[in-house]
Amino acid sequence: MLHAMRKGASGWLAKGLLLLLVASFGIWGIGSDMLTSSVGNNVIEVGDTTVSLGEFQRDYQRNLNILSSRLNTQLTQDQARQFGLAQMTINNIASRALVDEKTRSLGLSANDDAVRTVIQSQPAFLNQSGQFDRFLFEQFLARNGYSEGEYINIVRNDITGDQLFGTLPLGLTGAPKPLTDTIYAYAAEKRSAKYIDILDSSIGFAPAPTDEELEALIGEKPENYSAPEYRKISYILLTPESVASAVDIAEEDLKAEYDARKSEFDTPEKRAVQQMIFETEEKAAAARKKIAEGADFADVAMSDLQLTKTDIDLGLLSPADLLPELQGPIFALEKGGVTEPVKTILGWHVATISDIQPGAASNFEDVKDQLRKDILLNRAQELLYAQATKLEDEFAGGAKLAEAGQSLGLTVLSTDWIDAEGKDKSGTAVSSLPDATGFLSEAFARSTGDDAEVSETAGGGYYAIAVDEIEPAAVRPLSEVRDQVTKDWQDNWRHEETKKKADALLVRLNGGETLEKIAAELGVPVQTSTPALRNDVASDLSPIALEGLFDLEPGAYGVNINKNNNGTLVYGIAEIVPADAAADTETYTEIANRITGSVRTGIVAEYENYLQKDIGISIKEELIREYF
Known part of the structure; x- marks a missing residue:
């Protein structure tokens, strides 16, 4: 809730206004005078509320997972520190605790019905029919690491927080016109x-x-x-192609693979499906009856559910694209047929099909080459893994790259001078270098004499690098x-x-x-x-x-x-x-709204500072920093 209130404070305009309008307000955060505590196993105290190290760790890990998911990468602890994740977690916990403490003292509360209404109205939990879907809700909880009870407490905290903070800026009906005019005249000229x-x-x-x-x-x-740094390197490269000659695939193996995977190569039948979902079987049956009596499927969807043709059109679907309960009824229909009401986790379905796209069976000869390639790759991977393991054992025993290659009968390749971009001294790209992500980075991160290590390529191969010589980067002579x-x-x-x-x-x-x-x-x-x-x-x-x-x-x-x-x-x-507010009401209104939001944010921030001092906050910062 507090994050939503602060969201309006982003951007150059809001930041500037905050400086102008609320310079005397404290910005949310924990002051240095609050970063001590006498608590035992607790790391945060807000009034009578205490947070243990384990509780803090759970919130921290949840925030780390959420941030990693948004960035599509698993953040390391060092990266999390750069994002200030520990301080963000402290602020979140302290914010919730402040709301809990103050609303409890004021007797503010949110009953179960209010919490249920908020959760069931959140867009993330609504299915395509606009109804609350518990499956989507549980997916959200699992994805973000919440138990149902934890999430309910968060929603309850938001509701009571709205009761606490929502009335603070009610006296502010709009932005001061002279200030809006001045800023608009500057920004829109x-x-x-x-x-x-x-x-x-x-x-x-x-x-x-x-x-x-x-x-x-x-x-x-x-x-x-300056000339870049150049290096001469030696390397061993293990690829599926390098061991393919050692793999023998019999015709019987190909046929057995085909039999096991035939459905994978078959083209499934698909059907153009339209569907309606009702809350009760009675409503679904009534709609089915209208259609049986001659009503158009799309017209019934509009009259009964206010759904357009686009809303009910699911496109071409195979059986695997449907819920299990729907697969049989839909694929048993003739073109233009309509199912009886079918019950699933989403409700009662009535479906029709407007087109049928027949499936096609595969032919062994047509997919024979693909089967051979797949089997070869699988077996090559087994051989590659075995070779890579042996190579690691050689390195663990102290062997250098050349010695390990000779011992295992593996080819050791060498380069002339190359730079970190894989170019020679003439600036030409060296085409013979392995196309493996990280290969050049590793080659230029190592030093001469380093122990060799086995690294894996994105394509399922392996390589090991040794740096033979280094020519440091230097300014070229005139x-x-x-x-x-x-x-x-x-x-x-x-x-x-x-x-x-x-x-x-x-x-x-x-x-x-x-x-x-x-x-x-x-x-x-x-x-x-x-x-x-x-x-x-x-x-x-x-x-x-x-x-x-x-x-x-x-x-x-x-x-x-x-x-x-x-x-x-x-x-x-x-x-x-000159700026013309009458001709550009959209920008003028946006600036006025930003000013209003900034003032309201300042009012809330000042009240938050008051609550910090009135209720009291203590944090074991050194302990948190030690772990996070």
């Missing part, structure tokens, strides 16, 4: 520029730099003129990069000349000359940019030039780099388009 673009290429001649000047440029930006650094120096020189030229033109403009006259002298056009907001990424101007445009007074001029970074702009204001 647009400006366009009239400008000339003096390209670096217009400075034709560039002097030849001295060696001292070239060496100085290399010293300023050594990364532009003799090797003279052409490149000379070009860079001359490009820089031209760019500086355009800036000097633009600065001189700026003096003339400030002296009263017009941009059009100067443009005519230079033989370049006066251009006009499209009106743009501040920080408009789609502007014709570079970001720094656009920022400068909004700093200019009418009649003044500025100088800045162009958008393509290959020249300098001399520009002034072409037009100022």
Whole structure:
């Protein structure tokens, strides 16, 4: 509940308003004066509520699982620390406990009916008919690591929290109009520029730099003129292809595999299904009767359930796509037939089919090659695993890569100099390197003399690497990069000349000359940019030039780099388009709502700070940091 209240405080506008409006409010968190405790086995105390280390660990692990799921990767403890997961868990627990303590003292409560209503109305738990589905609810609990009782307590806490905090900002009916007008006028103003673009290429001649000047440029930006680190490596690569010749597959084996997997290669019959789901058998039977008497299936769905044709259309389905109870009735129908009411966990179903797509049986000869490939892969994996295990045993016994390869009769491959991108010294990609994720990373993470290890590839193979030689990254000598650094120096020189030229033109403009006259002298056009907001990424101007445009007074001029970074702009204001709230009510309303939300968030934050001091919070921070 408190997270939802704070959600409106995100974004540049809300953050700025919070600074303006609630600078004196404390931001939610635990102050340093509260990070001590005399509790025994408890790590958090909020009033009379205590939280043990085990309880904290369960909440922490649940948050870790949820965050890992959202990021589609299992976070390590170090990554969790970087996300501040322990502090987030402390805040969550303390927030709930504060609500519990205060609502209990005020006699606020939420009965079971209220909790049930909230849970059964949450969209995540509703099936396609808009009805509460306990199966979806239980899936959610299992996925997020909650017991039913824990989740009910959380919902109950949210309800009582709404009772506690919901009335605090009721006196705030809207954002102050002068503040909204001021912020809107700033954010929604647009400006366009009239400008000339003096390209670096217009400075034709560039002097030849001295060696001292070239060496100085290399010293300023050594990364532009450095050779990468190169390495020579040796490796053993075990792939399914490398052991395929040792696998013999008889015709009988292929036929046995086909018999066992025939259904996998058969194309199942599919049917275009439409269905309605009712709460009771009586309602389903009544609908079935209407259809039997001539009513259209879709019309009944609309009249009885307010479902459109799109809502009831399930598309082409095979038996496996249906709930078990529906498979027989639906696949026993003729085209256009309608099932009797069928009971499932979701309710009472009435279904019809509008089309039948026949299935097709597979032929042994058609899938023979695929069977051979699958059997070969399975057997090769067994051989590969056995070889990889033997290789690990060799390394565990102290053998070096070459020694292990010789002992097991495995080929040891070697490279010439390569960089971390798999390129040789000429910059050409080395095509013979294994296409294995992590291979080059491991090759450039190891040192000469490191013990070899067996690593697995994504394709089911294995490899082991030894680093033979390392040539460290180093700045190339001037003799090797003279052409490149000379070009860079001359490009820089031209760019500086355009800036000097633009600065001189700026003096003339400030002296009263017009941009059009100067443009005519230079033989370049006066251009006009499209009106743009501040920080408009789609502007014709570079970001720094656009920022400068909004700093200019009418009649003044500025100088800045162009958008393509290959020249300098001399520009002034072409037009100022004032913000127009009447023509842009959507943006104006959004800003007003954000201001209102920020003020309300500030009120809640101030009350939270009061509750912290009034109820009291103690935390064993050092103990939590030791474990998490």
